[in-house]
Amino acid sequence: xxxxxxxxxxxxxxxxxxxxxxxxxxxxxxxxxxxxxxxxxxxxxxxxxxxxxxxxxxxxxxxxxxxxxxxxxxxxxxxxxxxxxxxxxxxxxxxxxxxxxxxxxxxxxxxxxxxxxxxxxxxxxxxxxxxxxxxxxxxxxxxxxxxxxxxxxxxxxxxxxxxxxxxxxxxxxxxxxxxxxxxxxxxxxxxxxxxxxxxxxxxxxxxxxxxxxxxxxxxxxxxxxxxxxxxxxxxxxxxxxxxxxxxxxxxxxxxxxxxxxxxxxxxxxxxxxxxxxxxxxxxxxxxxxxxxxxxxxxxxxxxxxxxxxxxxxxxxxxxxxxxxxxxxxxxxxxxxxxxxxxxx
Ligand SMILES: Nc1ncnc2c1ncn2[C@@H]1O[C@H](COP(=O)(O)OP(=O)(O)O)[C@@H](O)[C@H]1O
Numbered sequence: 612x613x614x615x616x617x618x619x620x621x622x623x624x625x626x627x628x629x630x631x632x633x634x635x636x637x638x639x640x641x642x643x644x645x646x647x648x649x650x651x652x653x654x655x656x657x658x659x660x661x662x663x664x665x666x667x668x669x670x671x672x673x674x675x676x677x678x679x680x681x682x683x684x685x686x687x688x689x690x691x692x693x694x695x696x697x698x699x700x701x702x703x704x705x706x707x708x709x710x711x712x713x714x715x716x717x718x719x720x721x722x723x724x725x726x727x728x729x730x731x732x733x734x735x736x737x738x739x740x741x742x743x744x745x746x747x748x749x750x751x752x753x754x755x756x757x758x759x760x761x762x763x764x765x766x767x768x769x770x771x772x773x774x775x776x777x778x779x780x781x782x783x784x785x786x787x788x789x790x791x792x793x794x795x796x797x798x799x800x801x802x803x804x805x806x807x808x809x810x811x812x813x814x815x816x817x818x819x820x821x822x823x824x825x826x827x828x829x830x831x832x833x834x835x836x837x838x839x840x841x842x843x844x845x846x847x848x849x850x851x852x853x854x855x856x857x858x859x860x861x862x863x864x865x866x867x868x869x870x871x872x873x874x875x876x877x878x879x880x881x882x883x884x885x886x887x888x889x890x891x892x893x894x895x896x897x898x899x900x901x902x903x904x905x906x907x908x909x910x911x912x913x914x915x916x917x918x919x920x921x922x923x924x925x926x927x928x929x930x931x932x933x934x935x936x937x938x939x940x941x942x943x944x945x946x947x948x949x950x951x952x953x954x955x
Pocket of ligand 1: 708
């Protein structure tokens, strides 16, 4: 990947963002196939035909393992300088990453899917706040304003007045609490990544390798404890066509995650969360345009806010206040490339 580092910074940003958009678009399609599809043609107790796939933990474990193998393969083919990042950082970021994923999935029991997506669109805000409080970052006021405007715009655009849903009403609040927990974990994970960048600046591939190593171990333990691993193997043996779907999702997931980590390593977790949030916005915008649905005034206003803020951030967001000094910053003095990374 060294040659890609020689591409100008702006073009690299566009390549990584396009990679994230493309891979997660395909990923979404395969994921929908697995989680909404039916396997086999046996009549179920509820009268429907075909078994549903319900092993969420196992699906994530397989992906973490494949991502680990993928990153290892890349580093074997193209070795890089030694990664001196503290193991504790990797273990902590893997744990917060997994907790963020588990709590946002659990929230779906109490809030409808669109609410969860809208809630998670606020991700850049905790990433920014915890980045400053824990990750020792500082941002210009322009950047705060732009990121906040993007999030407000995306939420205005994506929010749907919910019809009376069949979700339990007496537990209202629990789903929101889980979403809040998930966002906090996302912020914490990003803050730890900021510290890694400042301390040892690992490459995207190295971050991908280590974080998936820890995630695979932690989830492996959880799968053994819950017995889900065994049930998953039985299911896959009954329905071997599942393996094709798993292979596809693992491939899209690994490619997507490579772009995510290249983005985090070069431009920071905040830029990455802005890209993943606007990706959701663009997906909805494209489907609206393709299917000729009408936008209401609130959605138009949201879309204008998103475009204006993205544009303003591109022009002015980079002007930085000096990053706070930490002992590790001193080590980087004189190394232009790494300093640029610190303040990006
Ligand atoms: N800073 C990051 N570090 C590691 N993984 C990340 C980071 N940001 C996003 N991801 C991963 O990239 C994928 C896409 O992110 P996103 O679109 O924000 O989804 P979600 O709302 O489910 O978190 C998810 O699997 C997420 O965990």
